[in-house]
Amino acid sequence: MSTPLALYLHIPFCAARCAYCDFNTYAGLETLFEPYIAALGQEIRSAGAQRGRPVGRTIYIGGGTPTVLPAELLAQALAACREAFAIAPDAEITSEANPGTVDRPRFAALRSLGVNRLSIGVQSFDDAELHWLGRIHTAAEAQAAFEAARTAGFDNISLDLIFGLPDQRPATWMQTLARAISLAPEHLSLYSLTVEPGTPLAERVARGLAAEPDDDHAALLYEIACDMLAAAGYEQYEISNWARTGGATPDRLPMPDYRCQHNLVYWRREPYLGFGAGAHSFEAERRWWNVRPVSEYIWRIAEGRSAEAGSEAIDQKTALGEAMMLGLRLIGEGVSEARLVAQFGIGLEEAFGRQIGRLAQRGLLERLEGRVRLTPRGKLLGNQVFVEFMP
Ligand code: SF4
Known part of the structure; x- marks a missing residue:
């Protein structure tokens, strides 16, 4: 299915x-x-x-x-x-x-x-x-x-x-x-x-x-x-x-x-499809986006052509970084070990142990049972956290 x-x-x-x-x-x-x-x-x-x-x-x-x-x-x-x-x-x-x-x-x-x-x-x-x-x-x-x-x-x-x-x-x-x-x-x-x-x-x-x-x-x-x-x-x-x-x-x-x-x-970096002018989609580690001008979108579809304007394949290193940057935005939930393993076959410590340790030491991230998430201070300084996971 x-x-x-x-x-x-x-x-x-x-x-x-x-x-x-x-x-x-x-x-x-x-x-x-x-x-x-x-x-x-x-x-x-x-x-x-x-x-x-x-x-x-x-x-x-x-x-x-x-x-x-x-x-x-x-x-x-x-x-x-x-x-x-x-x-x-x-x-x-x-x-x-x-x-x-x-x-x-x-x-x-x-x-x-x-x-x-x-x-x-x-x-x-x-x-x-x-x-x-x-x-x-x-x-x-x-x-x-x-x-x-x-x-x-x-x-x-x-x-x-x-x-x-x-x-x-x-x-x-x-x-x-x-x-x-x-x-x-x-x-x-x-x-x-x-x-x-x-x-x-x-x-x-x-x-x-x-x-x-x-x-x-x-x-x-x-x-x-x-x-x-x-x-x-x-x-x-x-x-x-x-x-x-x-x-x-x-x-x-x-x-x-x-x-x-x-x-x-x-x-949570799960798949979505975007429809319409300029809409973005993400599925199976591929991201693509439609043409932005409304009339071009209309005539492309009317001619039976794709509205896609560009796409990128996402490699595993980039995907892992994205999973951290997006998942850490979820204040209570954070990024779970189980989700990372299910999506990439690799755990949090193996993928980012060094970065997590550094951020935990600065009081910006906390390790809980099976997940990491932002601390209240990390929430206010989110950009300093996210930059650590940029591919
Ligand atoms: S122009 Fe104003 S109403 Fe329209 S999408 Fe932008 S913010 Fe919203």
């Missing part, structure tokens, strides 16, 4: 471009919505057929902004997934959603398509920050979107927040976190602002109109978030991700696992 696969569907459309974003996404391409989804469906069907309709363990519709698409088009994309892959009835199916593009009927339509998890791009609950970031929505609209999603029946919602804006006051960040916590989402993803080349933000920085984000300032805001979210009952299971958890007690059933099952596949 073939390995279950995580499926990623890229929707490269947005209502407008945010100042900091360098994702493969475009505004003003509404005329390409239909041909794009037709091509996406074709790519999905052909990948499923080549592999004999394997199990699709998760589906993640990302972008871009999937919620700019009419529900009928998202329905077509999901129908292609179900036709080409065996999708379990309880498989996690996530859609990203942008508060400026959603309302209760839109969420209800997503729910009726079988989407059972939302990742809402709130970014901030401060209107001045949202404006600075070039977002198309206000804080009130972000909150209204969350409430509309709940009313439509979503019981697994993640909020994305950005921190580390130049001059962002800790008090403003704490207000954003407090407002997010007050909504009681099941999951939160927190990202530090980075200035990506070619973005409007990079141009503003280059022209002296905006300051560069500062690492020490971002670290302070990150620690504030770690403390506030822990106090609110969220478990940090990855460097940038928190989920509500709760074990079984005599009078309480265990809570569902709200960690993002799709992203766990990436961190």
